[in-house]
Amino acid sequence: MPATVTFRLGTLGALVTERFTARLADLDLKPKHVGVLTALAAGPPASQQELAGLMGVAPSLLVALADHLEAIGAIARTRDAGDRRRMVLTLTARGRKLLAKCGALAQEFDAELTGSLTADQRGQLSDLLGVLAAENGLPT
Amino acid sequence: MPATVTFRLGTLGALVTERFTARLADLDLKPKHVGVLTALAAGPPASQQELAGLMGVAPSLLVALADHLEAIGAIARTRDAGDRRRMVLTLTARGRKLLAKCGALAQEFDAELTGSLTADQRGQLSDLLGVLAAENGLPT
């Protein structure tokens, strides 16, 4: 078991998420909030339903995530003029700055995590994970 | 963000865990149960406190995990004769068989997950993850 990619991805993923979540707390964010910001940064402004579908979470969860992101000024919520049922989420300047800080934190964490690897190995690892991420519909 | 190893390990880890957990359900096991079995298979019979410390979970959780593993006959719980406070957990023949089935499921899942990689790339990925796992005190 412990030698499988399945086991190693699962355990390392949990460990990385736990430690990175702790650092994210300084920015008043949790991983799913970063997921929303990342999705918004990657595409055009989107509705909550679209984002929920994209992230594979319940629409009701996206309400709570958007509530918080709006409260800290990271996103703006505007009602769609064409279809007044839809709430369109837009990344604010503050949201973009926050996301950039998340990226910096992640890069910092990357450096610590992969510190013992050669630059070549770091590149290989990142590439291989990128292939798997892309194949499984995760952001790239 | 999405290009960092941190983000990719976190998201892929969650995805792999979710999908693998579903298959594990056929064996009436959850990931943490496999963690206990794996720890027991790796070393000598251990107490619940030792295992909880090793896995980084609360002792109270290990009670529930051991309850279930005992109920399905995967482990035996015997009171330590030298220190009657300790419950020593031992892998049974059935537990070993179950763990082997978990390994087979994981290898099967590995094949699907890394199907698009070359054999060389699969080896590289496994090795690199193994290095990170070892450095962070995870089973190898």
Added chain:
DNA sequence: TATTGTTATACTCTATAACTATA
């Protein structure tokens, strides 16, 4: 008094279901 296992309780995360407003 300290430690092992256990039980009771509470907290976090997230989903499902019911509800409101709009289409």
Added chain:
DNA sequence: TATAGTTATAGAGTATAACAATA
């Protein structure tokens, strides 16, 4: 009637705290 968002409720997973037996 169907859909976007929201609110209410419930479930899974896990930790903390209180407790019992043994050291």
